[in-house]
Amino acid sequence: MEQELGFGILGAGLIAPFHAKAIKACSGARLVGFADVNKARAEKLAAEFDATAFGGLDEMLCHPAVDVVNVALPNHLHADAVIKCAAAGKHVITEKPPAMTLRETDAMVEACRKAGVKFACTVQCRVRKAVQAMKKAVSDGRFGRLLHADAIMKWFRSTEYYQSDAWRMSRRSGAGVTVQHAFHYIDLLQHLAGPARRVQARMTNLAHPSIALEDTLLAFLDFENGAQGVVEASTALWPGTDVRIEINGTDGTAIMVGERMATWKFREETPEDDAIRQIGNASQPTGATGAADIGYHDHQVVIEDMIDSIKTGRDPIITVESVRPTLEIVLAMYHSAAKGTPVDLPVEDDESIWEWRK
Numbered sequence: 001m002e003q004e005l006g007f008g009i010l011g012a013g014l015i016a017p018f019h020a021k022a023i024k025a026c027s028g029a030r031l032v033g034f035a036d037v038n039k040a041r042a043e044k045l046a047a048e049f050d051a052t053a054f055g056g057l058d059e060m061l062c063h064p065a066v067d068v069v070n071v072a073l074p075n076h077l078h079a080d081a082v083i084k085c086a087a088a089g090k091h092v093i094t095e096k097p098p099a100m101t102l103r104e105t106d107a108m109v110e111a112c113r114k115a116g117v118k119f120a121c122t123v124q125c126r127v128r129k130a131v132q133a134m135k136k137a138v139s140d141g142r143f144g145r146l147l148h149a150d151a152i153m154k155w156f157r158s159t160e161y162y163q164s165d166a167w168r169m170s171r172r173s174g175a176g177v178t179v180q181h182a183f184h185y186i187d188l189l190q191h192l193a194g195p196a197r198r199v200q201a202r203m204t205n206l207a208h209p210s211i212a213l214e215d216t217l218l219a220f221l222d223f224e225n226g227a228q229g230v231v232e233a234s235t236a237l238w239p240g241t242d243v244r245i246e247i248n249g250t251d252g253t254a255i256m257v258g259e260r261m262a263t264w265k266f267r268e269e270t271p272e273d274d275a276i277r278q279i280g281n282a283s284q285p286t287g288a289t290g291a292a293d294i295g296y297h298d299h300q301v302v303i304e305d306m307i308d309s310i311k312t313g314r315d316p317i318i319t320v321e322s323v324r325p326t327l328e329i330v331l332a333m334y335h336s337a338a339k340g341t342p343v344d345l346p347v348e349d350d351e352s353i354w355e356w357r358k
């Protein structure tokens, strides 16, 4: 039997059980344990998933069975943890956003490169079948000239969700609808239609007055290929409806709703188009109504890909280098919203998220 790779999850909070279920569902993977500064949280999940509880990263890194660390910490803590894992010779999957600045992101990538370990990021929506079909259609030129790439995310998160931990109310820790929730869908626009060359953003707080964050983002994007796009993203809009990703070109339109292909129409029909129209499941929650209203299948694909990349030596499908431009767009959005002007890319390596001003 082939040897299984051992996985350790760093951070035993909201997303950790989804990583755990995904690891358990992968062949070739073994869940070793959970590490959390709040050891009771690690113990609770360890009991649930029949794994070991560690009081922190150092303790988990000493365990010889850990080959890969899934970093599921608050956003501002990813960079140090990833660099530490790399120095210990562990492969890493980091949650999104990879880090808070481009400089930190580059330092993480460099640390993993130097250590010879694989490094991936869970912008897991990229592995959805509908997104993969859209990406292939873009690469095959089926849309003709790209005209629009839009993300409409009308979600809901309660005030209690924000108040459940201090980091969820702090922009400096990576909270706010833009860098936290919309990151996935800005990433899809970047992945499908990027690179971007200019952004203009407006950020408001519509329904969470006790929290000093934007809960709503409106942004325009200009892409280098001449297409334009709109991002409407909110956690203020009860009860929350499925995200829409819309790609339009001179020769075709594709719309994904949640994970389902809702529209797939091209001037030139191909034999596989009927099957593509059937992609997705309308009853699969994708995060619209609550942070835990998601499945773990997309994470499983990212983990299976990590296992294969370790075994074969190739790069993971979602490298952190490929997510860097998304962070760059997000940082430019914060800059634009603070200044009230459009911002051209690239941004400075040390550009960071601007503090919230009403």
Ligand SMILES: NC(=O)c1ccc[n+]([C@@H]2O[C@H](COP(=O)([O-])OP(=O)(O)OC[C@H]3O[C@@H](n4cnc5c(N)ncnc54)[C@H](O)[C@@H]3O)[C@@H](O)[C@H]2O)c1
Binding pocket: 010, 011, 012, 013, 014, 015, 016, 035, 036, 037, 038, 041, 056, 057, 071, 072, 073, 074, 075, 077, 095, 096, 097, 122, 123, 124, 165, 180, 291, 294
């Ligand atoms: N990919 C997705 O769809 C998705 C969904 C939700 C969250 N996330 C990401 O997952 C990450 C975690 O989010 P969450 O909602 O689970 O947060 P959370 O606050 O629920 O969990 C974070 C955990 O990390 C622990 N922690 C904090 N500092 C630590 C340290 N130095 N060492 C060890 N443990 C520490 C906390 O005690 C907490 O249990 C974030 O990056 C977030 O953006 C991704």
